[in-house]
Amino acid sequence: ASFIRKRPVFCSGASLSYDRDLYMEIAPDLSKVKSPSGDDVFLMIGAVRKRVPIAYIMEKESIVKTGSAGNPVSFLQQRVRWGSKTRFTAYPPIIYLALVVWLTNLFLFFLFIKVIIDLQFVSLFIAALGIKLFADFCLLIPATRFFERRSLLKIFLPASLFYYIY
Numbered sequence: 001a002s003f004i005r006k007r008p009v010f011c012s013g014a015s016l017s018y019d020r021d022l023y024m025e026i027a028p029d030l031s032k033v034k035s036p037s038g039d040d041v042f043l044m045i046g047a048v049r050k051r052v053p054i055a056y057i058m059e060k061e062s063i064v065k066t067g068s069a070g071n072p073v074s075f076l077q078q079r080v081r082w083g084s085k086t087r088f089t090a091y092p093p094i095i096y097l098a099l100v101v102w103l104t105n106l107f108l109f110f111l112f113i114k115v116i117i118d119l120q121f122v123s124l125f126i127a128a129l130g131i132k133l134f135a136d137f138c139l140l141i142p143a144t145r146f147f148e149r150r151s152l153l154k155i156f157l158p159a160s161l162f163y164y165i166y
Helices: 020-030 039-049 072-088 092-117 119-146 150-165
Strands: none
Touching (some): 020 039, 039 072, 092 119
């Protein structure tokens, strides 16, 4: 969705393609970032800042499959590594999106606590949660259609509860 709006906020090095000249132009800036992860995202940000046209290829032939973390410890280490790059990101669209998601989840968390204390907030909590789930669902529909995994939408609600903890 962010690529369509010409404000990309994420890319994966596994499926990233770029011109060597672009890399050579941005490489000096990349070497200044002291992050253990994220060179792909920082390259994308550099390209955006230099106003290099960026596109998302929505073709099945462009899908790159990578292996999973393998075990819970590797999974957690991967998430910590990925999360560690956020403090090096001074790119407004990423910061804005992260703040909106974080504040929405924080609001829902405190609203849930409020419901436990005072049941008069149940309607507000259900409405706020419904809006968030609707937005999430709308983002997942085109993705599940593209990857031919629409059946996963059947577990959207229960998965949403577990994802919130994650």
